[in-house]
Amino acid sequence: xxxxxxxxxxxxxxxxxxxxxxxxxxxxxHDELGLADVRYGCGEGVCGTCTVLLDGEPVNGCLxxxxxxxxxxxxxxxxxxxxxxxxxxxxECFLRRGASQCGFCTPGMILAAVDLVRRRGRPSREEIKYxxxxxxxxxxxxxxxxxxxxxxxxxxxxxxxDQVTS
Amino acid sequence: xxxxxxxxxxxxxxLTEQSAGRYRVVGRSPAHHDFVDKVKGSLLYAxxxxxxxxxxxxxxxxxxxxxxxxxxxxxxxxxxPGVVAVLTAADVPNNRIVEMASGGLAELEVAMxxxxxxxxxxxxxxxxxxxxxxxxxxHEAAELVAVDYEELAGVFDVESAQAESSPRVHEVGNxxxxxxxxxxxxxxxxxxADVVVEGEYRTQHAEHAYLEPEAGVGWVExxxxxxxxxTQVIExxxxxxxxxxxxxxxxxxxxxxxxxxFGGKEDMTVEPYLALxxxxxxxxxxxxxDRQESLxxxxxxxxxxxxxxxxxxxxxxxxxxxxxxxxxxxxxxxLSPRVLFAAAACASGPYRVPxxxxxxxAVFTNNVPSSAFRGFGAMQIVxxxxxxxxxxxxxxxxxxxxxxxRNFLAKGDLLPTxxxxxxxxxxxxxxxRAVALLGEPPKPSAPGKAVGRGxxxxxxxxxxxxxxxxxxxxWLSLAADGTLLIRCGVTDLGAGQAASLCQIAAEVLGAPLxxxxxxxxxxxxxxxxxxxxxxxxxxxxxxAVLTAARELRERMTPVAADLLGVRPDELEFANGRVWPxxxxxxxxxxxxxxxxxxxxxxxxxxHLSTWLAEVGSFDPRTGQGHTFPDYTYGTHAADVExxxxxxxxxxxxxxxxxxVGRAINPMRxxxxxxxxxxxxxxxxxxxDVAVQDGYVQAALFADYLIxxxxxxxxxxxxxxxxxxxxxxxxxxxxxxxxxxxxAATIASAIQDAxxxxxxxxxxxxxxxxxxxxxxxxxxx
Numbered sequence: 001x002x003x004x005x006x007x008x009x010x011x012x013x014x015x016x017x018x019x020x021x022x023x024x025x026x027x028x029x030h031d032e033l034g035l036a037d038v039r040y041g042c043g044e045g046v047c048g049t050c051t052v053l054l055d056g057e058p059v060n061g062c063l064x065x066x067x068x069x070x071x072x073x074x075x076x077x078x079x080x081x082x083x084x085x086x087x088x089x090x091x092e093c094f095l096r097r098g099a100s101q102c103g104f105c106t107p108g109m110i111l112a113a114v115d116l117v118r119r120r121g122r123p124s125r126e127e128i129k130y131x132x133x134x135x136x137x138x139x140x141x142x143x144x145x146x147x148x149x150x151x152x153x154x155x156x157x158x159x160x161x162d163q164v165t166s
Numbered sequence: 167x168x169x170x171x172x173x174x175x176x177x178x179x180x181l182t183e184q185s186a187g188r189y190r191v192v193g194r195s196p197a198h199h200d201f202v203d204k205v206k207g208s209l210l211y212a213x214x215x216x217x218x219x220x221x222x223x224x225x226x227x228x229x230x231x232x233x234x235x236x237x238x239x240x241x242x243x244x245x246x247p248g249v250v251a252v253l254t255a256a257d258v259p260n261n262r263i264v265e266m267a268s269g270g271l272a273e274l275e276v277a278m279x280x281x282x283x284x285x286x287x288x289x290x291x292x293x294x295x296x297x298x299x300x301x302x303x304x305h306e307a308a309e310l311v312a313v314d315y316e317e318l319a320g321v322f323d324v325e326s327a328q329a330e331s332s333p334r335v336h337e338v339g340n341x342x343x344x345x346x347x348x349x350x351x352x353x354x355x356x357x358x359a360d361v362v363v364e365g366e367y368r369t370q371h372a373e374h375a376y377l378e379p380e381a382g383v384g385w386v387e388x389x390x391x392x393x394x395x396x397t398q399v400i401e402x403x404x405x406x407x408x409x410x411x412x413x414x415x416x417x418x419x420x421x422x423x424x425x426x427x428f429g430g431k432e433d434m435t436v437e438p439y440l441a442l443x444x445x446x447x448x449x450x451x452x453x454x455x456d457r458q459e460s461l462x463x464x465x466x467x468x469x470x471x472x473x474x475x476x477x478x479x480x481x482x483x484x485x486x487x488x489x490x491x492x493x494x495x496x497x498x499x500x501l502s503p504r505v506l507f508a509a510a511a512c513a514s515g516p517y518r519v520p521x522x523x524x525x526x527x528a529v530f531t532n533n534v535p536s537s538a539f540r541g542f543g544a545m546q547i548v549x550x551x552x553x554x555x556x557x558x559x560x561x562x563x564x565x566x567x568x569x570x571x572r573n574f575l576a577k578g579d580l581l582p583t584x585x586x587x588x589x590x591x592x593x594x595x596x597x598x599r600a601v602a603l604l605g606e607p608p609k610p611s612a613p614g615k616a617v618g619r620g621x622x623x624x625x626x627x628x629x630x631x632x633x634x635x636x637x638x639x640x641w642l643s644l645a646a647d648g649t650l651l652i653r654c655g656v657t658d659l660g661a662g663q664a665a666s667l668c669q670i671a672a673e674v675l676g677a678p679l680x681x682x683x684x685x686x687x688x689x690x691x692x693x694x695x696x697x698x699x700x701x702x703x704x705x706x707x708x709x710a711v712l713t714a715a716r717e718l719r720e721r722m723t724p725v726a727a728d729l730l731g732v733r734p735d736e737l738e739f740a741n742g743r744v745w746p747x748x749x750x751x752x753x754x755x756x757x758x759x760x761x762x763x764x765x766x767x768x769x770x771x772x773h774l775s776t777w778l779a780e781v782g783s784f785d786p787r788t789g790q791g792h793t794f795p796d797y798t799y800g801t802h803a804a805d806v807e808x809x810x811x812x813x814x815x816x817x818x819x820x821x822x823x824x825x826v827g828r829a830i831n832p833m834r835x836x837x838x839x840x841x842x843x844x845x846x847x848x849x850x851x852x853x854d855v856a857v858q859d860g861y862v863q864a865a866l867f868a869d870y871l872i873x874x875x876x877x878x879x880x881x882x883x884x885x886x887x888x889x890x891x892x893x894x895x896x897x898x899x900x901x902x903x904x905x906x907x908x909a910a911t912i913a914s915a916i917q918d919a920x921x922x923x924x925x926x927x928x929x930x931x932x933x934x935x936x937x938x939x940x941x942x943x944x945x946x
Binding site: 020030031034036037039040041042043044046047049076077078081085087091094095096097098099100101102103104105106107110128129130132133135136137138139140141142143144145146 | 195197200201202203204205206207208209210211213214216302374375376377378379423424425426428454456457458659660661662833834836837840841842843844845866867868872873874875876878880881
């Protein structure tokens with residue numbers, strides 16, 4: 001197999017990479033671009049630790065080929081942070097609520113939740129649970145993750161009341 | 167010197183009632199720096215390091231559970247461009263790992279090869295190693311290693327493995343260890359009992375399913391083989407030196423913060439393979455196990471068969487208990503001798519049993535090896551002793567809580583080993599609290615549904631078995647600017663092991679948490695603390711840091727008193743300052759000023775302290791002696807609804823309450839309890855690594871059903887703080903205990919709902935329907 005050149009737009013910056021057609025987006029982001037916030041957990045699309053946003057939509061990096069991301073915007077967790085690594089409000093909620101233990105699932109959880117709140121405005125706790133079904137956590141029992149996201153939903157509603165859709 | 171205001175809280179909002187007013191930092195829930203890195207996604211786990219010229223390693227594993235290796239041809243693999251090394255058993259300087267997990271007290275001596283030599287004993291056993299310039303080439307080369315096998319008869323269940331005529335997994339015999347604990351005269355007491363209940367309970371192979379698969383990198387630096395891996399135990403450096411036949415000083419293990427471990431990273435995982443590849447190639451190597459490889463090749467939780475016979479008087483007082491436990495060790499010893507010991511030591515639960523006979527055996531099979539997994543034998547056994555209590559309550563027509571209260575252990579009581587309990591037992595308190603947390607019992611949601619409530623109490627050890635003479639060391643140093651460094655060999659599973667040490671040091675020395683840095687998990691640069699397992703680190707490293715901090719403070723106190731012109735016995739250390747007790751608004755010195763004054767007076771501000779655990783001995787012949795330093799007690803309660811048409815069990819509410827002695831960080835304590843309970847729910851209802859004739863059936867992560875966000879309700883938590891644990895500030899360990907109660911609690915609730923007791927895990931819809939069928943046939 002021959003490598004081809006690709007321009008990947010990740011967290012607002014363009015990166016030229018040489019990839020095999022079989023390389024997954026996870027492989028390229030983690031191993032070529034050194035993005036440690038995109039992680040191999042199962043390679044089957046079951047656990048969600050490799051979640052990234054592709055043009056704003058959450059996808060499993062392990063089930064997406066790198067070539068499929070050409071010409072599209074890739075956002076990883078660190079892409080949510082402001083200048084000087086200012087925490088996103090949901091990251092603050094995760095800290096306050098103790099929503100990380102080992103932390104391995106955290107980037108995927110946060111990206112999935114940010115996408116949900118962007119789409120749904122004010123999701124209920126049940127809706128949050130439903131949206132996180134593809135992001136497994138083996139440490140926390142989910143309660144503190146749900147608490148953190150609910151707190152963020154409240155903050156987000158205050159910040160942007162016009163986004164409330166239901 | 168300048169004036170300061172009243173002390174400020176160290177951060178975090180939660181403060182348990184019992185800790186309020188007594189402590190400044192302990193009992194609060196500040197976020198620690200590793201959690202900041204975790205929410206940023208910037209924490210570097212074991213798979214996240216790259217080194218110049220790094221190769222990629224891959225293990226070639228046996229496809230058969232029991233076979234003779236008649237030949238290995240590595241020529242095709244070696245010929246593949248990009249392959250740098252292919253290693254087999256002949257390349258291992260010392261190919262024998264002898265674990266002797268009970269410290270040689272009772273088990274057979276059986277060696278495990280690093281790479282199989284001549285014989286494979288389980289499917290997934292490592293046979294060869296490959297290193298190549300890319301991961302893909304390493305995978306391709308592994309496929310090209312041609313191993314010829316002659317299949318041999320195997321043995322796959324513990325009951326047939328005990329028969330003399332069974333194939334032997336190891337020449338010395340299939341029973342690796344057989345523990346016994348005896349007190350009183352159990353046969354006479356059973357014969358004299360007013361009522362006797364019997365039961366047999368079975369549990370399954372379970373997978374840790376940490377989200378971070380086994381991984382690490384290795385390299386050689388200054389002649390020292392260095393591994394940075396996801397491990398609970400940096401002390402494996404000694405075993406790696408033994409395998410390579412190099413001095414122990416020439417191997418260094420660094421433990422990255424782990425993406426979960428739960429006991430599955432207590433044995434070595436990638437370490438010996440990485441070490442061999444690095445040693446042979448003299449290049450950096452990375453190895454990451456695929457999830458699918460991890461499912462097949464990693465150790466599992468022991469399946470148990472537990473047979474109980476329990477006698478009691480008519481008023482519900484336990485008089486006797488006979489227990490037989492069989493654990494499937496799989497093909498190699500690993501930690502099975504210790505797991506089965508914990509099972510035996512805890513087999514009577516939190517109850518007084520004056521006459522007991524307990525035996526537990528670890529038996530070899532050609533199944534995947536079993537070893538440590540959160541709960542470590544003391545969790546499987548809860549299903550046994552709590553099922554017996556519920557059966558007894560039903561037989562006597564007593565309430566389940568009343569029967570338990572009549573028999574709960576109390577401080578001063580003797581365990582079946584003859585040792586007295588020397589801390590309080592607040593299990594009744596946890597039981598009432600857990601039941602109260604559930605509220606009013608629910609009503610069935612529809613016809614054809616049955617609701618039930620269950621409870622499950624437990625006694626779980628924290629700290630290593632007492633004859634290991636456990637120790638942990640910590641090294642504290644106050645820098646010239648008054649900030650604090652902690653160095654401790656502890657590894658961090660994600661439960662806040664490092665963070666709680668910072669809180670303990672901050673409490674004693676008054677350094678603000680933001681001014682403390684902690685260096686952990688390095689066998690070369692940290693004083694040894696022992697691994698993070700056996701719920702031992704708060705007890706061990708926590709006490710080591712507490713002792714070191716107190717001793718350092720004691721050494722610096724005369725200097726501070728001199729600076730302040732007061733008597734040395736009345737100083738307070740807090741908020742980066744020292745001042746005369748009770749005069750928070752008055753004169754003070756900063757820790758920086760104190761550090762400078764210490765240097766001027768040649769008083770060292772660095773201090774190393776080694777903390778020694780309680781010691782004792784156990785006699786395996788009499789089954790009497792000392793077992794564990796102390797226990798954590800707790801109760802879970804649940805409401806479930808059973809669909810009698812489908813057998814589906816829905817957990818409606820779940821509450822978990824434990825006496826943690828003292829909550830150092832209440833939010834982290836809650837997290838441990840919620841997470842432990844959730845793992846327990848998966849274990850109770852869905853998780854099962856089906857192993858058929860030695861073949862692991864779960865080929866994909868999707869086949870192994872760990873709880874997702876939708877499966878179960880929030881776990882309601884009750885924290886009891888008796889203040890009487892043996893950890894720092896009276897804390898008890900809480901890492902493992904909360905997984906123990908769950909299966910028994912759910913079984914209790916199902917029994918309450920449908921009138922039949924499940925006796926086999928997981929409690930799948932098919933099994934519940936089977937139980938309902940027995941009820942239809944025999945309404946009694």
